[in-house]
Amino acid sequence: MSDRVFGLFGLLLAIGFAFASLAIEESFLSDAVGPKAFPLIIATILGLSSIGIALKPDASPSWPDLGRFVEIMAAVVVMVLYAELLPVIGFVFSTAFAATYLTWRLGSGAVASVVTGVGTSLGIYVVFHLLLGLSLARGPLGF
Amino acid sequence: MDTLISLADGFAIALTWQNLLLALLGCFLGTIMGALPGLGPSNGVAILIPLAFTLGLGATPSLILLTSVYYGAMYGGRISSILLNIPGDEPAMMTCLDGHPMAKNGMAGQALSLSGIASFVGAFFATWGLIFLAPQLVKIALLFGPAEYFALFALAFMTLGGVSSTNQAKSAFAAALGLGLAMIGVDTQTGVPRFTFGEVHLYDGLDFLVAIVGLFALSEVFIFLEHRHGDANGSADKIQVGRLTPPLSMLKQTTPTMIRSTALGFVAGVLPGAGASLGSFISYAFEKRLVDSEGKTFGKGDPRGVAAPEAGNNAAAGGALVPMLALGVPGSGTTAVLLAVLLSLNITPGPLLFSQNPDVVWGLIAALFIANIMLLAMNIPMIGLFTRVLMVPPRILMPIVAMVSFVGIYGISGSSFDLLVMIGFGVMGWVLRKLDVPLVPIILGTLLGNSMENNLRRAISIDNGDWMTLIDSPLSITLWLIAIIGFILPLIIGRKVKTKMHSSRDEEGAISD
Numbered sequence: 241m242s243d244r245v246f247g248l249f250g251l252l253l254a255i256g257f258a259f260a261s262l263a264i265e266e267s268f269l270s271d272a273v274g275p276k277a278f279p280l281i282i283a284t285i286l287g288l289s290s291i292g293i294a295l296k297p298d299a300s301p302s303w304p305d306l307g308r309f310v311e312i313m314a315a316v317v318v319m320v321l322y323a324e325l326l327p328v329i330g331f332v333f334s335t336a337f338a339a340t341y342l343t344w345r346l347g348s349g350a351v352a353s354v355v356t357g358v359g360t361s362l363g364i365y366v367v368f369h370l371l372l373g374l375s376l377a378r379g380p381l382g383f
Numbered sequence: 384m385d386t387l388i389s390l391a392d393g394f395a396i397a398l399t400w401q402n403l404l405l406a407l408l409g410c411f412l413g414t415i416m417g418a419l420p421g422l423g424p425s426n427g428v429a430i431l432i433p434l435a436f437t438l439g440l441g442a443t444p445s446l447i448l449l450t451s452v453y454y455g456a457m458y459g460g461r462i463s464s465i466l467l468n469i470p471g472d473e474p475a476m477m478t479c480l481d482g483h484p485m486a487k488n489g490m491a492g493q494a495l496s497l498s499g500i501a502s503f504v505g506a507f508f509a510t511w512g513l514i515f516l517a518p519q520l521v522k523i524a525l526l527f528g529p530a531e532y533f534a535l536f537a538l539a540f541m542t543l544g545g546v547s548s549t550n551q552a553k554s555a556f557a558a559a560l561g562l563g564l565a566m567i568g569v570d571t572q573t574g575v576p577r578f579t580f581g582e583v584h585l586y587d588g589l590d591f592l593v594a595i596v597g598l599f600a601l602s603e604v605f606i607f608l609e610h611r612h613g614d615a616n617g618s619a620d621k622i623q624v625g626r627l628t629p630p631l632s633m634l635k636q637t638t639p640t641m642i643r644s645t646a647l648g649f650v651a652g653v654l655p656g657a658g659a660s661l662g663s664f665i666s667y668a669f670e671k672r673l674v675d676s677e678g679k680t681f682g683k684g685d686p687r688g689v690a691a692p693e694a695g696n697n698a699a700a701g702g703a704l705v706p707m708l709a710l711g712v713p714g715s716g717t718t719a720v721l722l723a724v725l726l727s728l729n730i731t732p733g734p735l736l737f738s739q740n741p742d743v744v745w746g747l748i749a750a751l752f753i754a755n756i757m758l759l760a761m762n763i764p765m766i767g768l769f770t771r772v773l774m775v776p777p778r779i780l781m782p783i784v785a786m787v788s789f790v791g792i793y794g795i796s797g798s799s800f801d802l803l804v805m806i807g808f809g810v811m812g813w814v815l816r817k818l819d820v821p822l823v824p825i826i827l828g829t830l831l832g833n834s835m836e837n838n839l840r841r842a843i844s845i846d847n848g849d850w851m852t853l854i855d856s857p858l859s860i861t862l863w864l865i866a867i868i869g870f871i872l873p874l875i876i877g878r879k880v881k882t883k884m885h886s887s888r889d890e891e892g893a894i895s896d
């Protein structure tokens with residue numbers, strides 16, 4: 241079942257890709273092939289393979305139940321927040337926050353998570369910034 | 384003779400303090416990454432690539448660091464196979480079959496050191512194979528024109544699913560998806576933007592490093608979150624490591640096995656679409672049929688069953704470097720990631736690499752020898768240390784992996800946009816792995832897409848717009864034929880091989896070696 245949905249989705253993707261290829265503006269200075277041909281070939285392969293997947297589906301994978309699914313979505317939200325907050329509040333705070341969250345969700349206790357999170361953040365800061373000189377995001381406090 | 388002189392020059396390049404230190408660091412990190420279940424060679428190399436750049440390492444030092452990680456991970460995979468019966472990475476799957484029974488019989492130390500020696504033999508001779516085979520392949524590759532290159536790329540994609548692929552439609556889908564992603568950005572030949580939807584960040588195209596780290600490393604974090612098998616390990620202490628040196632009689636018994644497996648593994652590595660997992664599988668299966676056709680000792684802790692897959696997978700790892708360096712077309716997941724390194728360093732692998740950047744090639748090869756010796760030296764006495772690393776639970780490890788991935792990508796561009804794209808790839812990688820869609824063709828597509836298109840357009844432009852030019856030389860016809868056979872063959876025998884490979888244990892994830 242999963243594969244049928246996936247194949248259908250792939251087919252829609254291929255059609256969208258083909259339309260987007262046709263919408264590419266041609267430059268007046270074009271070579272013999274032009275910028276559209278190769279994307280159209282790709283769209284064809286994408287479409288054919290999607291049809292293949294939909295017609296001959298494999299056994300469905302075991303999808304996680306709703307709880308686990310929410311878990312992953314929550315992790316994605318935390319990561320997006322992390323990416324957005326990084327330039328605002330600086331590397332050390334945002335990393336400590338994100339690492340604490342992930343450690344907690346992977347099964348550590350509350351105190352252990354905070355310790356691991358802060359430790360991860362400071363550890364990366366010391367190794368990559370202080371020792372190796374990598375430039376990390378700076379917050380208002382300079383780290 | 385020229386080869387040996389070049390190799391000597393290579394050693395001169397590799398034997399600086401900085402490079403030796405990088406090789407040592409790479410071997411150490413690689414062994415750890417290989418040993419930890421969930422972090423394979425592709426993940427390990429992928430996480431470290433951005434770091435190698437942001438540290439401002441040159442081409443040769445970066446490559447030395449990352450190939451040491453690659454070789455190290457191939458060594459490390461066996462540790463958790465033997466001690467925990469959990470393969471550290473996919474190529475180490477076969478090592479579980481006899482390695483873990485040996486450990487249960489109280490011979491864990493001997494299994495570890497024997498497999499270390501077998502890994503060394505495999506990798507050492509495969510590196511010699513690389514030295515002699517790659518220049519020969521370069522001679523052929525110099526005859527290639529754009530049409531042949533286009534056919535070669537097609538061959539790489541069509542065979543990448545490999546003989547172990549069960550669903551060629553999914554491999555093809557993955558390749559097309561990767562190629563499609565590569566099309567995003569300004570067209571290099573006419574300057575028109577494609578698939579950018581007006582987003583300025585996309586004009587440069589997607590950075591393939593972002594895609595690689597997202598697909599490989601972040602998706603792994605999501606897999607762990609899904610299962611939260613947080614405390615699955617930590618049982619390494621239950622098994623006594625015991626004596627650390629194999630008796631001479633055992634070495635004598637396994638020597639022919641190692642030699643045979645090395646040869647088989649190397650061939651499996653060179654062939655497109657095979658890679659180290661298949662190398663170890665073929666070596667084990669062949670050895671079993673040859674010396675234990677009745678199934679008396681194999682699977683119950685036969686030392687030959689440990690030596691064969693380890694020699695095989697390390698030889699395949701060396702063999703897989705041949706097409707990557709000589710043709711610029713990788714045959715396995717990790718070599719695809721190594722190709723990303725080369726491309727990001729503005730080095731185009733392929734036949735010209737050997738004439739234009741001989742220092743890179745031979746420095747790299749010399750570094751492989753050095754890394755090998757370091758790994759052997761490191762893996763036997765320090766095995767206790769690595770077994771202790773295995774006890775770090777994923778709930779601590781995975782956040783570190785995620786954070787280091789973010790740091791690396793942010794270090795390259797300093798933009799949050801790239802981080803968001805990386806998260807997107809992470810989610811996509813998770814879904815695709817659930818659906819058993821291989822990730823390697825996607826990576827290869829994003830890496831090679833532009834150069835594949837350029838070769839196509841060049842070939843046709845040279846011939847004034849005649850598309851038949853793609854199949855008008857014997858060389859390109861041969862390449863197309865191999866590609867088609869390589870695509871169709873798995874449809875016939877693929878299911879059989881795959882079931883055999885996975886019969887011992889059910890693996891989640893579509894990352895191969």
